[in-house]
Amino acid sequence: VVSSDRAGSADYDPSRYPPMAVTADLVVLTVRDDELAVLLVRRGEPPFAGVLALPGGFVRPQETLRQAAARELAEETGAGFRSVHLEQLASYGDPGRDPRMRVITVAYLALAPELPAPRAGTDAAEAAWVPVARLLAGSADGDRPARGAVPRLAFDHDQILADGVERARSKLEYTPLATAFCPAEFTVGQLRRVYEIVWGIPLDPRNFHRKITGTPGFLVPAGGTTAGDRGRPARLYRRGDATLLQPPMLRASLD
Amino acid sequence: VVSSDRAGSADYDPSRYPPMAVTADLVVLTVRDDELAVLLVRRGEPPFAGVLALPGGFVRPQETLRQAAARELAEETGAGFRSVHLEQLASYGDPGRDPRMRVITVAYLALAPELPAPRAGTDAAEAAWVPVARLLAGSADGDRPARGAVPRLAFDHDQILADGVERARSKLEYTPLATAFCPAEFTVGQLRRVYEIVWGIPLDPRNFHRKITGTPGFLVPAGGTTAGDRGRPARLYRRGDATLLQPPMLRASLD
């Protein structure tokens, strides 16, 4: 232990402490076909060539961590990412997580409404939405026992994905963030389906309606109603400006 | 935009994307003299020479991010850090946050029972517990209007501190983490004082007692009672193995 270590974060000597690579990786979640899905890319080069991984890339010298994540998100999803919620998730930097060199990745969580299928034919890497239930077998909530093997993601991306999904699930409890999965105008029923799919449990439509419409600032009436698919047409809402659910809507305890 | 950017986090070329320095900084909180206090060091060198800063230092090539934080914590607080809670807070990496070079810091939050005063005379840097109320003026909860100027911390450490304090405050709501501020054996009254000090609001002793003792796994009776200072002696408890408060104990909404 060198004595200069104690003086705080500024006391460094780059030649003694070799610098590291810093990347921004993304857990992009959406609701598609009544399932929670994550955007994955198939790696083209070793290590983990041919293996699915979270999208991500280098943080450039002149951009913030968030800007790097937003840039990667735009590159992966195309232009239609305006209404995407983006927040920092956590950082992962175990030595050996990348066999070639020390890489610290700052993971971001993005929640998006249903987007067009990942850009086709524009570039080399294959990208696709994959239901998270197929990737999280062994998780506590018993999503679907794996038929056959569970595909493993590259690096420590299984852990990052699990952390991202858990963050999303818990944030639905105490924020109006579920609206990030919905288009600009949506119905209470659509919002409820988001909750049910993300949490993996059914909710009572009546009680959900009462709770959501009774929380000031959660929803703003948008005027119209849906042209009915089936059943009575529903009123349309936009997301309100509330940032917290007080009191929260708790998932049933899973005992 | 280079096309190779899309292939995921592994597709990098260190010569094209210059590596960065990675540090681990600490927000170490404790309760001292009926105040929430944070461990700070006074910087000895520019930039920000003479300015207070969070303790921290380099992540070494062979250690995990968490190990780096734990090592810094041990160096700052001496050996008595066994029962300290340590969790990752967030990462901060804006270009220019350190004027000399690009530095990404992974901040960790540590919650400690009252520790011996920071190591005296062992090393160069001065370290001290500073009440956070003196550092957070302008925050939403109206901690004490600043008499005179509010000392500013080095770099973006004001932001990191604010994030750490908010994390601690919110975690008291839905976890038994307040016990991390208490010694191994403690009374319900001591625990309540932790809540009151961290949240900055008074709590009803009767209702608090009912809530805490009624939550299975929060407290384990330790057998004895306090030798009375004043009033009736109180039973001693140890922290239980519960990891979640269900239902949570919510702070009064501060409208």
Add this chain to the structure above:
DNA sequence: GTAATAGTGTCTCTAAGACAATATGAA
């Protein structure tokens, strides 16, 4: 005795959970 803190019990009120009942469209 008084003062101070610990602990128990009781009442009220909010809000969640479990439903009944009605509304409004499509097939």
Add this chain to the structure above:
DNA sequence: TTCATATTGTCTTAGAGACACTATTAC
């Protein structure tokens, strides 16, 4: 018509907040 979904309302119950009251020590 039947079916499906939306929306409103009602009842029950868990739990938070307010607060009276008792218990046990120091002085």
